[in-house]
Amino acid sequence: MSRTILRRIAPAIMLTVGLAACSADTPETDATAAPDTTSEAATEAVAEDTAAAAFPVTVTHDLGEVTFDEQPTSIVSLSATATEMLFAMGAGDQVVAVDSFSNFPAEAPTDEDLSAFEPSAEAILGFEPDLVITAYDANDLVASLTAVEVPVLVFGSASDLDTAYAQWAAIGEATGHAEEAAGEVAEIQRALSELADPAAGAELTYYHELDATLYSATGSTFIGEIYGLFGLTNIADAADADGAAFGYPQLSAEYIVEQDPDLVFLACTVFCAETATTFAERDGFGSLQAVQGLDVIEMDDDVVSRWGPRVVEFATSVAKALAEVG
């Protein structure tokens, strides 16, 4: 019986997981984020003043509008991307708890028992939040929290970078860090346009693999938009031409081999322990030119699945891979 119910909700969950944050410890340090946070600390005092003046403020999110009379000081984030955004824009001090997947930055108050996929309104209310941010309205979370007058903002997986920038702006307004958020967005846009090189991959095709069951992300996702900065062509586009899979279709193995992409990016290296070697060992995949030319690139699961501040890091690793190919 329970399996029937799970089957019914499976597609919805699969989509969400497509962009799910991952909970592994990623020991690597983030070179680009460090200077940002320190420079923000310096302007913190100024920001606080302007922040207070900005309220009340009305913020638009995926499910409607929410009005804040004063600046939230006790935020619970159930979205790994939102957590990264909050800390990047200097709202980290206002965050009291984040879900088990929010593993970045290191100072985020991760609660291993706080689930974003099976959220418990009671567990969340235990932190006495005055703002809850989530990517996914599961278990009637929004209705439950709204009933006890705790404001909830829902920001689902960004379909493109513009949506991501709009989320930055909305979270900035809601937390009283509109200026810093705008600054972060400007910085990301500057960094991305600096990295962008449409000629670099103009002749090349790629396959971005979410896991060994051959789920992929098409060009019409923020993931595809990053690759698009380099002129790369996505082989998954044909598999979701009508957008029915929301940009995350499951490909046929023989289609991948027939397309024979120039580059393969593996996006489940931490969790699924996929490597260029395990990829090459699959039946029929050994003959791919990406395998032959050692152009199977292992990406960090978290960095390539979140649409927050680390999209710059994502783009940098693509640029690096392209430089090695070229």
Added chain:
Amino acid sequence: MTTETTAAPGRRARHLPLGALVVAVVALLASVVVAACIGPATLPWPDVLRALASLLPGVELPGLSEQQLQILWQLRVPRVVLGALVGGTLATAGAAYQGVFRNPLADPYFLGVAAGAGLGATVSITTTIAPFGSATLPLFAFVGAVGAVTATWLLGRSAGGRAAASIILAGVAVSLFLAAIQTYLQLRNVERLREVYGFLLGQLNTAGWGDVRTAAPWALIAVAGMFASRRLLDVLAVGDVEATALGLSTRRVRLIVIGLATLGTAAAVSVAGLIGFVGIVVPHTVRLLVGTSYRALVPLSFLLGASFLVLADIAARTAISPAELPIGVVTAFVGGPFFLLVLRTSRRALL
């Protein structure tokens, strides 16, 4: 075997109609060839036929490029072969379970195989340990499936009461218990949810010769065993008391047939995931077409089940090509309405 005496030579011919057998074999061969020709990769079918003909000794017909040959022999053909093997095994096991329990609703997942295999696969996926490389998941699923049915058997026996009924109830309890653990594990590891669902909905997309090699020996042993037991199933069909009066140890037959059906089912699901409906729809269809004798039912279920899954898989890989549809969705979509039709049009007893 005392049962041999119950079937006169004249009746035996009717029990396995030669015509039906020939039709089923031809249908299977035709589905396999058609399936080899159709797929997301555009291989011209005349060239595929030439490549298939090259299998015959002394025939050498070029046509496909090196890359197309890779796609055909490393991806498409193993997938078709695995589909036939899994479909045939599940249908045969379904027929056997229905016979053993004299219950038309029995299917291969009846005694906890699905929940056990699902749990084994989920453990393998979520723990990321791979002591046996790519064979780890099938092995875990296999052990889970066999373990679950063993637990069902032991619990059902110790519970007492009517043998068949208490085993069925034990199967329900074991299934629910293991499914609860599986669901818990999956919720604690949602980042691997896609792969877990891939298994739960059935998957032939990533099939390769490795999967065929893993499953084939067990599945074929089990199918051969069920073929050999088909006369015993006919005797069992008359009822426990009558079968015992005929000199049959119903408990021993039940144990042997359940063991064989479980072995086959476990081998099939360990590589293909939980593909539903084949095990229940196919045997009933055969019953409606050729009658209820297990002597015809078991072999014809194997052949028809194999064809059915091979054809269903064509839909799975072409319906939204080059994207994939989980095979379990296709079999349920076709199987559900079909099953209702069977129930409505059939006035004769299903068992």
